[in-house]
Amino acid sequence: MKENGSELLQGAIVDASVDASANTTVDARKYKRGSIRDNNLEKILDAAHDEFVLQGYSGASIQAIADRAGLPKANIHYYFKRKTNLYVAVLDNILSLWNDYLDEIDVDDDPAEVLDNLIRSKVAFSYSNPKASKLFAMEIIQGAPHLKDYLRNELRPWVRSKMKVLDTWIAQGKMAAIDPVYLIFLIWSSTQHYADFDTQVLTVMNRAEYEQEMIDDIASFLSGVILRGIGLEPPARKERKIN
Amino acid sequence: MKENGSELLQGAIVDASVDASANTTVDARKYKRGSIRDNNLEKILDAAHDEFVLQGYSGASIQAIADRAGLPKANIHYYFKRKTNLYVAVLDNILSLWNDYLDEIDVDDDPAEVLDNLIRSKVAFSYSNPKASKLFAMEIIQGAPHLKDYLRNELRPWVRSKMKVLDTWIAQGKMAAIDPVYLIFLIWSSTQHYADFDTQVLTVMNRAEYEQEMIDDIASFLSGVILRGIGLEPPARKERKIN
DNA sequence: GTCTATAGCCTGATAGAC
DNA sequence: GTCTATCAGGCTATAGAC
Structure with a gap:
């Protein structure tokens, strides 16, 4: 869960597929590794994972996830338009480990x-x-x-x-x-x-x-x-x- | 979990012990079985159990629990002053089965x-x-x-x-x-x-x-x-x- | 791309009439 | 004991300045 750069990209893809009206980002794969985007995605997914486990889906607030990730709350919504999309992205991450x-x-x-x-x-x-x-x-x-x-x-x-x-x-x-x-x-x-x-x-x-x-x-x-x-x-x- | 009249009383006792400023109810054991109080307690605990499992602690709203129990929301607060008290009462119920x-x-x-x-x-x-x-x-x-x-x-x-x-x-x-x-x-x-x-x-x-x-x-x-x-x-x- | 400010909603909890 | 009406606060999500 620390060194899975490739799966992180899936997060963005999942998000886009879940919500057709998502952000205007082009395919995440275009970004090179270590870019701001990749870094933030990793931070968010990791923080979200922790909060979802500790507090449950409803108990995990986007504010708490943002605080844990060290980013402003609105950035979470920028990368993942809806809370459920973020949750699905985290689950998707897990499944790639599972598989x-x-x-x-x-x-x-x-x-x-x-x-x-x-x-x-x-x-x-x-x-x-x-x-x-x-x-x-x-x-x-x-x-x-x-x-x-x-x-x-x-x-x-x-x-x-x-x-x-x-x-x-x-x-x-x-x-x-x-x-x-x-x-x-x-x-x-x-x-x-x-x-x-x-x-x-x-x-x-x-x-x-x-x-x-x-x-x-x-x-x-x-x-x-x-x-x-x-x-x-x-x-x-x-x-x-x-x- | 259906025919455990005695454990239900524990719910009220737990509540009182958790919050000293609880309602003025005298010891629940005074009430005879089948009284309105017992009936409502059973309905509430059962409904709360379902909602907590399905939605998690934060996701389970008192309104949803009340609806499932067929009682107005304020009644839940009458029997269990705080949401956490209700949750602990439900857990306590489970432990008595466990034991x-x-x-x-x-x-x-x-x-x-x-x-x-x-x-x-x-x-x-x-x-x-x-x-x-x-x-x-x-x-x-x-x-x-x-x-x-x-x-x-x-x-x-x-x-x-x-x-x-x-x-x-x-x-x-x-x-x-x-x-x-x-x-x-x-x-x-x-x-x-x-x-x-x-x-x-x-x-x-x-x-x-x-x-x-x-x-x-x-x-x-x-x-x-x-x-x-x-x-x-x-x-x-x-x-x-x-x- | 980033972030502040805020809209709009729903929550847990309470006051007070019955 | 019961329940309506309401409050304050926190939530997700968005609009728009930078």
């Missing part, structure tokens, strides 16, 4: 290796992008008013394609005959919990914040329990690069 | 039986009280501004007492040597997911709403995977009363 994890897994891969990898990636993602996870969670909990289309047109097809691979593995006797979709939900819920409910987790564990060691423990625990739970032997722990 | 599930488990019990029971209870609870789960989740995600004390003074001690039991079972060789606290988080997250993220789950599965059969499947899946994952054999499925 990086919808990576391809192949029928020929080793199930234990792939699932272990997936679980560790998701835990690492929750650790490094807790705010993204939280805003996404709040949107879904409230009934996904802005993400219904995404769920139906992008997430559902992705899940179905993964289900196919898992079903093949089951047919080949490589893992227990469980319902693949429940396994996907289990991996999502158990890993995201540590980002979304960090306040609860840290309070119960009496910690001020997560440490890398704890994150590794969590990943190993989840990978171990889930893999054994579906009849796989968790692969020996190896050092992994967190992307 | 019913903090049941005692004994060292002499059979681990597989107890955990299977716990998982099935939690799934059933998510199914029958999705809104309660959602409001609690939103509060925690936003940093638990109103529930910090609850987490520290009630939830944490409860978790610690359960950890002891689980540790004993591990010492007795009854289950694999895992970290008990991660197991508790795993059970919470994987079961609550079906309430909090119902929109995502139902969209991905292309269903309009949950059915009892699906809930049973989910409970069996989670119980099976988690129990096997920690070295236990899931007990044979038996019919259970949902309380």
